[in-house]
Amino acid sequence: DAGVTQSPTHLIKTRGQQVTLRCSPKSGHDTVSWYQQALGQGPQFIFQYYEEEERQRGNFPDRFSGHQFPNYSSELNVNALLLGDSALYLCASSLGQGDNQPQHFGDGTRLSIL
Amino acid sequence: QKEVEQDPGPLSVPEGAIVSLNCTYSNSAFQYFMWYRQYSRKGPELLMYTYSSGNKEDGRFTAQVDKSSKYISLFIRDSQPSDSATYLCAMSALRSSASKIIFGSGTRLSIRP
Numbered sequence: 001d002a003g004v005t006q007s008p009t010h011l012i013k014t015r016g017q018q019v020t021l022r023c024s025p026k027s028g029h030d031t032v033s034w035y036q037q038a039l040g041q042g043p044q045f046i047f048q049y050y051e052e053e054e055r056q057r058g059n060f061p062d063r064f065s066g067h068q069f070p071n072y073s074s075e076l077n078v079n080a081l082l083l084g085d086s087a088l089y090l091c092a093s094s095l096g097q098g099d100n101q102p103q104h105f106g107d108g109t110r111l112s113i114l
Numbered sequence: 115q116k117e118v119e120q121d122p123g124p125l126s127v128p129e130g131a132i133v134s135l136n137c138t139y140s141n142s143a144f145q146y147f148m149w150y151r152q153y154s155r156k157g158p159e160l161l162m163y164t165y166s167s168g169n170k171e172d173g174r175f176t177a178q179v180d181k182s183s184k185y186i187s188l189f190i191r192d193s194q195p196s197d198s199a200t201y202l203c204a205m206s207a208l209r210s211s212a213s214k215i216i217f218g219s220g221t222r223l224s225i226r227p
Binding site: 004033040041042043044045048056058090102103104105106107108 | 118120122148150155156157158159160163202204214215216217218219220
């Protein structure tokens with residue numbers, strides 16, 4: 001039973017570029033959340049997708065956008081990259097919107113901005 | 115002021131010791147409390163979750179929640195070198211998976227053989 005998978009594992013970009021990160025949820029899960037984890041910090045919530053719609057959003061600018069596909073996989077897009085966008089980007093999946101359904105995390109994509 | 119405060123450590127203890135990890139929070143709306151373990155270069159792994167005040171035990175791990183003091187703890191008994199990792203407390207306002215999770219900054223724990 002595959003867990004949450006993310007690609008790529010590492011990525012190096014320069015300021016001003018755009019990047020797309022991908023996530024496949026755990027088998028049977030239909031809800032995907034994205035988090036940003038800066039070095040030495042806890043993950044910060046970016047947004048959540050369910051039924052192909054953005055359901056909730058954290059305090060991140062519009063440069064951060066996403067998408068969920070009919071197979072529940074998801075993409076995170078970041079435009080006009082800044083040095084401060086360097087971080088580990090984590091995807092978490094869960095089942096539905098009901099109670100007691102914990103979020104399971106992938107191992108993340110490490111993004112470095114030069 | 116951050117919504118969730120966690121001592122970043124690092125914390126180093128000898129093998130077999132009891133470890134106590136703690137977090138405080140300011141938002142009384144938080145109802146669902148979690149502890150995640152994160153090894154280097156890995157994603158967070160859910161260890162325990164609870165939605166009520168009191169203790170919850172799972173093997174060598176005990177989670178404790180005191181909503182009146184806005185204080186949560188994780189105790190690790192008979193600590194092992196394999197417990198060396200960063201421990202993240204986390205909480206949300208809803209029990210639903212639709213709720214965004216607010217994390218502490220993590221405590222780095224090292225167990226000395």
